[in-house]
Amino acid sequence: MVWHEMENTIAVACIGVVGAVLVALIEKSRRDNERDHAIVTAGIDRIEGKLDNHIADHVRASFKD
Numbered sequence: 001m002v003w004h005e006m007e008n009t010i011a012v013a014c015i016g017v018v019g020a021v022l023v024a025l026i027e028k029s030r031r032d033n034e035r036d037h038a039i040v041t042a043g044i045d046r047i048e049g050k051l052d053n054h055i056a057d058h059v060r061a062s063f064k065d
Helices: 003-064
Strands: none
16 A cells, blocks of 8 residues: 555544544534423423413402402
């Protein structure tokens, strides 16, 4: 194998490794984002339920008079 061809092979291998690492980091970030989004959504749903109950209490109290 000629030295120039070996340099090209090493360069291609390095580019492949860097690409694989970038893909892995992007995928991990995407999974973390989905998990965080699920946590935020659950919190918003919980707050929404509390607000609905609170508003319903006010409505029921206003009709008691």
